Amino acid sequence: MPHTNSNAKTRMTAKERVIERDLRAIKLPHDTNGRYLRVSQYYGENTFNYNKAKTIPEAMRKELQQIAREGGKLKRELAEVVARAATEWALEKGVTHFCHWFQPLTGSTAEKQDAFINFQDGEVIEKFGASQLMQGEPDASSFPHGGMRSTFEARGYTSWDMTSPMFLSEGINGKTLCIPTAFVSYHGAAMDVKTPLLRSINRLNKAATRFMNMIGEKSIRVQANCGAEQEYFLIDKAFYYNRPDLVMTGRTLVGLGTTKHQQLEDHYFGAIPERVKAFMDELNLELHRLGIPAKTQHNEVAPAQFELAPIFEESNVAADHNQVTMSVMKNVANRHGLVVLLHEKPFSGINGSGKHVNWSMSDDLGTNLLEPGRDPHTNHRFLSICAIVVEAVYRHAAVLRASIAGHGNDHRLGANEAPPSVISVYLGESLANIYQSILDGTNFIPTDKKMLDLGAGQLATLFSDNSDRNRTSPFAFTGNKFEFRAVGASQSVGFPLTILNAAVAEVMEEANLLLEQEIKAGKSVEDALFVLTKKFISNAKKVIFNGDGYSKEWLKEAEQRGLPNYKNTVEALEVLKDTKLTNFLVKTGVLSEQEITMRYNVLSERYNTHREIEFRTLLNMIYHQILPSGILYKEQLSTVIKNQKEIGLESSVEVEIYKNLSSAMENLFSKARNLKTSLDATASVAHHKKGEVFARELMPLSELVAQYSNEMEDLLPDCLWPLPKYYDMLFIR
Ligand code: ADP
Ligand code: MG
16 A cells, blocks of 8 residues: 555655664774773773873872862862863863853753863963863853742852863764863852752761761761662664654653563563664763763663663762763764663553662772671671661651652652652561561571571671562662662652762761760660661661562552652652651751752642643644544545445445544544643643642543554554554664
């Protein structure tokens, strides 16, 4: 049959293009003799780190490190030296521009590029000094500020974050030096993700270092670590641009599932398709040159879904690196004719994408505070620090939930493949049992029936063998770290990390007071730690859950336990308006009340805007592509029916299809009209109310629309369907 629908024709051409695509080959790094370079030889070549810059005198580097660690004012001379060294380094690499790179509350990153050139005595020279390095002045009023700033007061500042290395962003025809910065308003309010993250890191550092010192460790510093496992989908660019929903909203708003999807469980860890491997190899190369420690890659559960995990790093650097990773992924994919989908739920009916945030604390001596050791002291330390984290999550579950709220994640949390929207902690059987016996005042007997001896390294052995992988928990202990799995694939890890650090810092500070008291009262360090462990676990035990987080029974039980369950973004964000719940952020100095309000306003407005874009895109597709295709098919059917009637033949099949199509189209049309009317009626509704209407009424309505559209897709011949199908996008590459 000829393509009688020009939209469908585009789709067919796209398919042909994709099938014929060549693999993109790149030249691997090599020396002048043509010998391959090792990764370690080019790792980090696109970052400038004053710690490693030989052009900066040793004494100055030490001074810089100290300021980066402990805060304090950076002397102008010192900044001048760094600026000069960075400029020399960059110019040698052919860099022409620099920018202050920051993370406004849009969820992505922002930059304004300036050329290095300047006039001096009528001549053009390259110039970049301390003032350009240390401070920038973007037009703050154009970034989300949640009504906090009026536009006439448009000044905001970006200031150099000394703790995250500068890096190059490379286009094929030019390079830019990106300087990681924090972004604050004229009055010093945090307008970005990084500022509160840095505050939370400092606060946690102080509390945890004091804790370590009090129990006799010589730590000078404790840092929070993060390893963010990034899940994503890859589809061909030709399909992507034929799907207005993917382009406008990042997810398919309609689409009939395929006969085979993930039920055979054959994609997870399966052989990586060649074209995808070509993409991954180039991506790794770019990331390694940027000093981003990409480590693990594999197929994920759903077709066309993959994962990338880096080696963990200090959490501020890890948060920056994850943002850079997401943007490099997009660029590299484009070179391979692919598009990376970072949305939490690009396709319905198959798994969505998360970002597992692995989190731990370690000190400057290399001790992981969440690692059980081989002697009673380290084991008591481990049990109490774990208890502190459990208490922190229990106490601040609501705000942790709010920190991962977002329109995309709503499709994932609580669906039967991702962690539930109830925040609970998985400890694994062994650890949970140890805590239970501590509460009961009994001795813990591990499975080998020998009594647990904290002095014999049994604890460490228990966890090194502990391969128990509960994938249904939003917050799981996995041997020597916690894994916050409820974070969405597209989200910045900065905000959830901020909340987690602040929550742990608050409980750690209380623990410090308690320790001090107990030790003063004559208890040994181990006994004092035991008191602390018992106190926090007995308080927080309700949040511990080792069972199946996907089950309905758990939701019921969680409710009985009094654990909060905020089912969607609108409900979860309300938490940010409850000062009783957010007070710990103010108390720890991580966010002021005003800064919290600003986040509430920005996030809830963003939810509404995203949903509205989805609804309008859906309606456009229905009116301009889907219904017209149905009308075309009806025309073809009626011609056949008429012709057959003329020559005296029955058309029972055609009539049946016609009737079914008519009924699907009528339903689709009427639901779409309802959606449009209801949507238009919200135009003047205040934004917090609007969110409620969107989540409660319009979302289910839009899902009904999608359902009728899918019915139509099922009735229309392949050559008339205007949109790339799930089959095309997920299986052709
Ligand atoms: P998986 O969960 O897929 O089995 P791992 O748990 O070994 O894999 O590692 C996943 C991520 O956790 C990686 O990014 C890794 O670097 C990170 N990770 C490992 N140890 C720690 C730690 N102590 N603190 C924070 N992240 C860690
Ligand atoms: Mg993991």
